[in-house]
Amino acid sequence: MSQRSIQWFRFTAPANFYDLAGRLIPWFAALTIALFAVGLYLGLVVAPSDYQQGDSYRIIYIHVPTAWMGMFLYVLMAVYAAIGLIWRIKMAEIMAKAIAPTGALMTFFALWTGALWGRPTWGVFWVWDARLTSMLILLFLYLGYMALHAAIDDRQRASNASAVLALVGVVNVPIIYFSVQWWNTLHQGASITVTEAPTMATIMFVTLIIMTLATWMYSIAVVLARARIEVLERERKAVWVKERLEATA
Amino acid sequence: MFHSLFALLRRDLILALRRPQDALTVVGFFVVVVALFPLGIGPDPEFLRSLAPGVLWVAALLAVMLSLERLFSDDYRDGTLEQLLLVPEPLGLLVLTKTFAHWLITGLPLVLISPLLAIQLNLRADEIVMLMLALLLGTPILSLIGSIGAALTLGLRGGGVLIALLILPLYAPPLILGAGAVDAVMHGSSAQAHLSLLGAMMVFALFATPWATAAAVRIMLD
Numbered sequence: 196m197s198q199r200s201i202q203w204f205r206f207t208a209p210a211n212f213y214d215l216a217g218r219l220i221p222w223f224a225a226l227t228i229a230l231f232a233v234g235l236y237l238g239l240v241v242a243p244s245d246y247q248q249g250d251s252y253r254i255i256y257i258h259v260p261t262a263w264m265g266m267f268l269y270v271l272m273a274v275y276a277a278i279g280l281i282w283r284i285k286m287a288e289i290m291a292k293a294i295a296p297t298g299a300l301m302t303f304f305a306l307w308t309g310a311l312w313g314r315p316t317w318g319v320f321w322v323w324d325a326r327l328t329s330m331l332i333l334l335f336l337y338l339g340y341m342a343l344h345a346a347i348d349d350r351q352r353a354s355n356a357s358a359v360l361a362l363v364g365v366v367n368v369p370i371i372y373f374s375v376q377w378w379n380t381l382h383q384g385a386s387i388t389v390t391e392a393p394t395m396a397t398i399m400f401v402t403l404i405i406m407t408l409a410t411w412m413y414s415i416a417v418v419l420a421r422a423r424i425e426v427l428e429r430e431r432k433a434v435w436v437k438e439r440l441e442a443t444a
Numbered sequence: 445m446f447h448s449l450f451a452l453l454r455r456d457l458i459l460a461l462r463r464p465q466d467a468l469t470v471v472g473f474f475v476v477v478v479a480l481f482p483l484g485i486g487p488d489p490e491f492l493r494s495l496a497p498g499v500l501w502v503a504a505l506l507a508v509m510l511s512l513e514r515l516f517s518d519d520y521r522d523g524t525l526e527q528l529l530l531v532p533e534p535l536g537l538l539v540l541t542k543t544f545a546h547w548l549i550t551g552l553p554l555v556l557i558s559p560l561l562a563i564q565l566n567l568r569a570d571e572i573v574m575l576m577l578a579l580l581l582g583t584p585i586l587s588l589i590g591s592i593g594a595a596l597t598l599g600l601r602g603g604g605v606l607i608a609l610l611i612l613p614l615y616a617p618p619l620i621l622g623a624g625a626v627d628a629v630m631h632g633s634s635a636q637a638h639l640s641l642l643g644a645m646m647v648f649a650l651f652a653t654p655w656a657t658a659a660a661v662r663i664m665l666d
Binding site: 359 | 663
């Protein structure tokens with residue numbers, strides 16, 4: 196076991212990470228394009244219309260994957276932030292910073308597509324539904340994290356301070372979710388619920404899974420690319436950066 | 445240990461009493477914001493009454509947020525905060541003491557002035573009592589969560605605006621429960637669940653936030 200397992204800690208060294216990410220990004224990018232092409236074809240052409248919602252339901256093929264991704268990336272960002280804060284691993288700090296914009300984008304897409312779906316289905320762009328409200332607050336948490344990171348000039352201090360914020364945020368996310376849900380049930384009746392139709396055709400389910408995988412691949416590719424640039428910026432005085440850049444020039 | 449914590453509390457309170465305008469500005473802000481709402485939404489007493497819990501809570505929340513910048517910034521500027529790092533007592537307890545002093549100076553006056561504003565917004569006596577109870581349980585949570593934001597924005601340009609972005613999303617649960625408690629009394633149901641949850645939240649904040657605030661102070665003074 197010990198001989199065959201990959202030495203993960205090797206990639207906490209910025210130079211090794213830079214090389215690995217450089218080799219992986221084209222693969223993830225290619226997978227992103229392929230999966231999106233298949234997923235969108237299935238979702239827009241092959242999958243049948245919904246008997247209740249007509250064609251407008253097709254937006255869930257974007258909406259659901261981005262919503263999952265937005266929530267998952269926040270937790271992942273907090274995990275990386277904790278690793279960076281506790282063990283002082285520079286790559287973890289860089290990964291946490293690189294994840295934030297993608298997570299915010301995913302959360303924004305989830306809200307936006309939700310609004311576009313809500314208009315034909317509920318008749319309004321926005322309702323103060325529990326899930327919508329907590330996703331909105333999640334978006335604010337992302338924005339706060341990025342704003343704090345950008346406001347502190349010293350890189351090390353910026354990473355540590357925003358790591359504390361990410362951890363405080365991740366503890367609060369369930370509290371916010373439950374209190375918002377509770378508030379919602381108090382204020383309005385269950386005239387509108389976000390719950391999907393009870394059963395889902397197989398083709399719809401498969402399409403949703405493919406689109407989710409596509410979103411994953413996109414997020415991985417973009418986060419790695421962003422982390423790669425951040426590594427170059429932070430290590431610009433290191434010898435390995437000079438070697439790599441001269442080799443490509 | 446309690447001796448030095450008490451000395452710190454006493455020092456913060458004396459400093460605040462020597463410059464009472466700082467605390468009074470916060471109360472003034474609270475009063476003015478609440479007074480502006482009827483001008484914006486019309487003088488209909490019943491309508492104002494139904495909006496009152498939310499209006500009062502949002503105004504209190506903004507007032508606490510505005511006062512947060514002063515929690516550490518003066519001590520940061522004159523070097524007291526660096527000295528506090530050298531004190532043998534745990535930094536978390538020192539930070540908690542400072543936050544408590546901050547609540548006594550800004551949070552408690554808000555609780556005490558709130559009945560006056562509640563009368564203006566046509567709340568009944570039992571609703572006003574509930575409002576004060578909810579604020580009494582809720583404003584410490586606001587101060588405690590806010591202390592994290594205050595520590596994280598120490599010495600930053602535009603720290604005051606940044607604090608709003610960092611902290612206001614985290615204020616959603618106390619706002620929901622606090623305004624909900626008054627709402628419940630208004631609609632004739634029991635507010636016990638709201639108050640219990642607010643109390644639980646305060647205990648959790650008391651336990652967890654000094655730890656995060658101390659870590660943030662250490663990072664920003666590093």
